[in-house]
Amino acid sequence: MADSNFIDYVKIYCRSGKGGRGSTHFRREKYIPKGGPDGGDGGDGGHVILRANRNLWTLLHLRYQRHILAGHGEGGTGRLSSGKKGETKIIEVPMGTVAYDAETGEYLCDVTEDGQEVILLKGGKGGRGNNHFKTPTNQAPRYAQPGEPYEERRVILELKVLADVGLVGFPNAGKSTLLSVVSAAKPKIANYPFTTLEPKIGIVSYRDYKSFVMADIPGIIEGASEGKGLGLRFLRHIERNSLLLFLIAADADDIHHEYRVLLNELAQYNPELLDKRRVLAISKSDMLDEELMEALEADLPEIPHIFISSITGYNITALKDLLWRELNADGEYQKSFNITHRNLDIKSVEFDEEDEVVIPEDDDIEEDWDEEDDDFDPDFYYGEDTEDEK
Structure with missing residues (x-):
């Protein structure tokens, strides 16, 4: 398989982006000593998307791009400024490509029509800033939500010619x-x-x-x-x-x-x-x-x-x-071209040693926080009810 220009099996590592953290910033301006919370929301992490492309006939291009890493969402800042969303990564593949979990052989998805897109891994949702948690009894909430974590997996892409x-x-x-x-x-x-x-x-x-x-x-x-x-x-x-x-x-x-x-x-x-x-x-x-x-x-x-x-x-x-x-x-x-997809028999798929992929070291972005963020409560997870939501 290594010497052919027609490649119908590849193994890649995919990782979506994690959500940015919400900010615990407070408005501070001249003549406004108690401006209240104005922490912005964190940006959503980028997805990893599989997209069918009618101009592709082989998976050869993915032999040299076997680590697909979406961008992390940036943290929110003051003045209700939301963090930037992480970059979504799109994997272009020929029509008829099927995706399987490389560890278990579980069928994940397939694309058969030109331009069809399927989210392979979802990016983490950004955390909400402290502005969302202001209540009559708590005018100065000193916590915000962390962003949701990223998803990762090794994936086998298999081409079935249409x-x-x-x-x-x-x-x-x-x-x-x-x-x-x-x-x-x-x-x-x-x-x-x-x-x-x-x-x-x-x-x-x-x-x-x-x-x-x-x-x-x-x-x-x-x-x-x-x-x-x-x-x-x-x-x-x-x-x-x-x-x-x-x-x-x-x-x-x-x-x-x-x-x-x-x-x-x-x-x-x-x-x-x-x-x-x-x-x-x-x-x-x-x-x-x-x-x-x-x-x-x-x-x-x-x-x-x-x-x-x-x-x-x-x-x-x-x-x-x-x-x-x-x-x-x-x-x-x-x-x-629809068929009933069975889970992949991993033992029947042969890869060269060079086709094996490793999980890259974490490349977390550096995030700048206001000094008030030191009071961030890591045990407060996304989706928990607060008084103002009841």
């Missing part, structure tokens, strides 16, 4: 060749296993200026759901596909058997994948004559299927028509 159609098949089934023919994508193509080492995305142009997104998922092998080959690393990308296009070569020993093996690997990884619409394409059909096609037809699974050849262009247009019909089978097509 695509309308996901290509599923064994290595050398012709997935990369098909993607290069139906879109402008230029994946690496060669006649050896695992030519594709990372998902490739292509925009497939259709009639009347319509289009859909197709993803070439690295080849699955039997046992992929148990971590063999590139299995666990890329099976998760299939979870986001609206339609699965199974691609099996015409020269396979048993097309029906290969289809069942692929289906079983998906079921073992996530049973929800069996609920997705499926289409079967028999690739490399330029090697077949009509008699052989008819013979194979009798043994094909009972799902929409088609014989194609990416080299000669045979039935490529018909394949697009079939895919579009299936994408619109329930009426006008609407993208739906």
Whole structure:
């Protein structure tokens, strides 16, 4: 993973900002000897926010920015002046990114639409100044509220590629060749296993200026759901596909058997994948004559299927028509990338030593207080009832 420009797992440390402390200042001006409390509120701490960005396709940029620290809120001052709010940190990620707790694997949130924002960690609320606690019986309150503390956690970000159609098949089934023919994508193509080492995305142009997104998922092998080959690393990308296009070569020993093996690997990884619409394409059909096609037809699974050849262009247009019909089978097509997220199995995620993150030393800001703040009561916490609130 370290040498690739496509990074779909990163571990980062996030910390929101703590709230600023309220002030216990008193108004003191010439001819106003007893001006009363005028301590301002502390500023709120900054949030840590996850934001989806359609222009990003990888988490590579976060390998070099693994400590995300929001700003602390500043303390309030006299004359009812509130402290400045802490800077909010926004983590830009590709659409389809999921966040997990790095210690427990607990699912936290995900973002699937461009511009969608989710607060990953909330900043602490600023404390109220002593002006809020003035009562008829206590005209000069000498206490204020402390700001709420910050939140922190190590987070694993996992990218699950968003695509309308996901290509599923064994290595050398012709997935990369098909993607290069139906879109402008230029994946690496060669006649050896695992030519594709990372998902490739292509925009497939259709009639009347319509289009859909197709993803070439690295080849699955039997046992992929148990971590063999590139299995666990890329099976998760299939979870986001609206339609699965199974691609099996015409020269396979048993097309029906290969289809069942692929289906079983998906079921073992996530049973929800069996609920997705499926289409079967028999690739490399330029090697077949009509008699052989008819013979194979009798043994094909009972799902929409088609014989194609990416080299000669045979039935490529018909394949697009079939895919579009299936994408619109329930009426006008609407993208739906929602899935039921399970907690992450931490043991199945492999990181290099350099990917480990440490908690940085506290970088608390220096805060200037009035001398009256020496009487601040640290046991008075935010939200406690006071006489003037009753």
